[in-house]
Amino acid sequence: MNILILGSGGREHALAWKIAASPLIAQLYCAPGNAGIAREAECVALDVADHAAVIRFCREKSIGLVVIGPEAPLCAGLVDDLEAAGIKAFGPSRDAARLEGSKGFTKDLCRQNGIPTAAYERFSALAPAKAYVRSRGAPIVIKADGLAAGKGVVVAQTLTEADGALDMMFGGGLGKAGGEVVIEEFLDGEEASFFALCDGETALPLTTAQDHKRAYDGDKGPNTGGMGAYSPAPNIDKAMAERIMGEIIMPTLKAMQALGSPYKGVLYAGLMITADGPKLIEYNARFGDPETQVLMLRLKSDLVPALLAARDGMLKSFDLRWDDEPALTVVMAAKGYPGDYQRGSVIEGLDAAAEVDGVEIFHAGTKAEGGKILANGGRVLNISAIGATVREAQARAYEAVSRIRWPEGFCRHDIGWRAVEREKR
Secondary structure, rough: OEEEEEEEOOHHHHHHHHHHHHOOEEEEEEEEOOOOOHHHOOOOOOOOHHHOOOOOHHHOOEEEEEEEOOOOHOOOOOHHHHHOEEEEEOOOOOOOOOOHHHHHHHHHHHHHHHEEEEEEEEEEEHHHHHHHHHHHOEEEEEOOOOOOOOHHHEOOOOHHHHHHHHHHHOOOOOOOOHHOOEEEEEOOOOEEEEEEEEEOOEEEEEEEEEEEOOOOOOEEEEEEEEEEEEOOOOOOOHHHHHHHHHHHHHHHHHHHHOOOOOOEEEEEEEEEEEEEEEEEEEEEEEOOOOOOHHHHHHHHHHHHHHHHHHOOOOOOOOOOEEEEOEEEEEEEEOOOOOOOOOOOOOOEEEHHHHOOOOEEEOOEEEEEEEEEEEEEEEEEEEEEEOOOOOHHHHHHHHHHOOEEEEEEEOOOOOOOOHHHHHHHH
């Protein structure tokens, strides 16, 4: 069949790399894609926000399945419009995508269905929000209700920091996304990412990963969309995975079904593993970035039948095989990210970096121009590797990083540090 992937980041490159290897593929397209994706798929200049244009392209090219990478088209109802036009799409409907599109919706769903999460309240005005913060004290977590491209969460260590976050959000710093906020308790524990393919009724757990959100070494600096990840997450063993499925994922699926909005697609649970067990931090309605990069390196099965089974409601008798070896990815970002950064700098040494054993380089924010690869975003490259241990995967990834010549870029140098420390014990 012909498949269309929508998106332009490292997640979409990893998906394209995996989907392109499927014997079920006749032609793979990606819109808009990037310089790395162009090696796996034919990149097309489609405006993903123009649903009619996407539908026309799908009809012209006889697209058998559309795989939607980022969250914005899902929350805008692109799946609904494609399915109404008779075109199969992988991803949740607009109503189901509220699990990511509205933090408040998800928190209320948790409260109503006994799903473990941090204590919280919702606010649509500045004064009562600040009063609540003062009554609770710091540290405390401030979240914009809507989509904010990974920048809508502030873990405030002081009341002054919390006030600043509220002033920014209610002052329009995040646009409509910050018109309402969720304020929740700070949870002690270790974060992990848990993924499940869902077909509305059945959830098939995928493997786990751990993301690194802070910009700088030692988990310092501002939150980002993710500066690296590794898989599997060492803090989720089989028993913990069963608890996550039983206490969080399956109750969510049942609740969404009861609301008349069955969830199909991949459900990405951002978790805090606390002394009391797993607690939901937030849901994403799509594959994670950069977690997808390490998941695709470890996935041994063909991805395409799994995506189709999720869309068609056929996951009950489905299974996936995973490589036992861990994988790790290091994000190289433009200096200044997640704040202001420059585009257009030249990146060299990618071919030499890709020669390191076990390494795959997934492009995130790049473009090809005049025979050169240029930086074209905040997060630009995902240097990914698989190895016998996390330490080996880490060493391979950083060896590849050392071969890349890009003075205008930076990366963290401690991705996977928790897992490496565990391996030393």
